[in-house]
Amino acid sequence: MPYKHKIAVIGAGAVGASIAYACVLTKVPANVVMVDVDKRMVEGQVLDLSDVGFLSPVPVSVGTVKEAGQCDIIVITAGAKQRPGEPRSELVERNRTILKSVIDGMQPIRKDAIMILVANPVDVLTYLAQQLSGLPRKQVFGSGTFLDSMRLRGYLADKLQVQQNALHCYVLGEHGDRQFVGWSTANIGCTPLLSHPLMKDVDLATIERQVMRKAYEIIDRKGATCFGIGGCVASLCNSVLNDRRDVRPVSCWDEKHQVCLSTPASVGIDGIEEVLEMPLNEREQKAMDVAVKAIKDACQRYSNEETA
Numbered sequence: 238m239p240y241k242h243k244i245a246v247i248g249a250g251a252v253g254a255s256i257a258y259a260c261v262l263t264k265v266p267a268n269v270v271m272v273d274v275d276k277r278m279v280e281g282q283v284l285d286l287s288d289v290g291f292l293s294p295v296p297v298s299v300g301t302v303k304e305a306g307q308c309d310i311i312v313i314t315a316g317a318k319q320r321p322g323e324p325r326s327e328l329v330e331r332n333r334t335i336l337k338s339v340i341d342g343m344q345p346i347r348k349d350a351i352m353i354l355v356a357n358p359v360d361v362l363t364y365l366a367q368q369l370s371g372l373p374r375k376q377v378f379g380s381g382t383f384l385d386s387m388r389l390r391g392y393l394a395d396k397l398q399v400q401q402n403a404l405h406c407y408v409l410g411e412h413g414d415r416q417f418v419g420w421s422t423a424n425i426g427c428t429p430l431l432s433h434p435l436m437k438d439v440d441l442a443t444i445e446r447q448v449m450r451k452a453y454e455i456i457d458r459k460g461a462t463c464f465g466i467g468g469c470v471a472s473l474c475n476s477v478l479n480d481r482r483d484v485r486p487v488s489c490w491d492e493k494h495q496v497c498l499s500t501p502a503s504v505g506i507d508g509i510e511e512v513l514e515m516p517l518n519e520r521e522q523k524a525m526d527v528a529v530k531a532i533k534d535a536c537q538r539y540s541n542e543e544t545a
């Protein structure tokens with residue numbers, strides 16, 4: 238084991254394997270430990286990932302749920318995925334049960350562990366994981382709308398013919414059907430995005446819908462999405478272990494709305510270092526209220542049962 242840090246990836250299906258693969262290729266400074274109830278499958282994933290060892294020093298091994306509880310970062314992807322056309326919110330019944338069994342199996346969890354939720358519906362599961370794990374809220378966050386925001390940047394970068402990293406724009410609220418774009422604060426370089434001449438003929442509602450529907454389109458064609466989220470979560474692991482303080486739209490505890498929702502926050506060694514206050518115009522505030530209500534209703538429905 239060349240590194241002192243360990244990242245556990247619980248759930249070694251399409252998403253877990255893509256996260257491990259992206260961690261290896263981005264040379265995250267840690268040993269990656271993969272965990273799954275399907276023992277033969279997880280062994281197969283680790284054997285397969287060992288073939289990329291010629292490109293990276295990051296080792297990948299098989300571990301147990303108990304060992305995962307002692308890792309520096311615990312990534313949870315274990316759970317059911319959407320069937321074609323199925324919204325993420327319909328996974329809550331199945332995935333909260335899996336989440337509880339995973340968290341119970343890890344106890345006592347290392348006190349300074351950072352837990353990153355990926356399984357859907359990610360905003361609700363992040364809230365439940367904060368309750369179930371006993372960890373401070375800043376140490377438990379979800380991938381949120383990081384992936385959706387990168388999808389948005391992809392569309393805009395193509396349209397405007399600029400590098401994606403010149404665009405500062407976020408998808409906010411829910412990683413689900415009630416997500417929305419914070420157009421009023423979007424920038425290209427340091428100039429307002431909507432003032433760019435090439436944005437004049439762009440239908441914002443169409444782009445917003447394409448971003449929201451992208452997961453459905455991919456699932457319709459190949460049954461699951463995995464590469465984008467693999468990159469996003471590997472990037473979050475790098476932000477934590479290198480204390481990079483990258484600002485990412487992740488699902489985290491929002492003091493104002495008293496729920497976990499997707500909003501920009503800086504991510505570092507302690508998890509969520511700071512949640513940034515996002516100015517919203519009237520349309521965006523209405524969309525945020527709709528997202529908050531949906532997430533809150535689901536959280537309230539399940540939180541008492543889960544902690545009982």
Ligand SMILES: NC(=O)C1=CN([C@@H]2O[C@H](COP(=O)(O)OP(=O)(O)OC[C@H]3O[C@@H](n4cnc5c(N)ncnc54)[C@H](O)[C@@H]3O)[C@@H](O)[C@H]2O)C=CC1
Pocket residue numbers: 247248249250251252253272273274275314315316317318319328332335338339354355356357359380381384412461462463466
């Ligand atoms: N937050 C995001 O942006 C994204 C989230 N997802 C979500 O990630 C989740 C996983 O998706 P896939 O990897 O495609 O599904 P998958 O079916 O390929 O893998 C799920 C894995 O979880 C394992 N598992 C189930 N219960 C377990 C337990 N108690 N302990 C350990 N492992 C357990 C299964 O054996 C399986 O290998 C889904 O909920 C999906 O909706 C997927 C893509 C993006």
Ligand SMILES: CC(=O)C(=O)O
Pocket residue numbers: 325357384452462
């Ligand atoms: C499946 C999912 O949540 C996504 O690709 O956005």
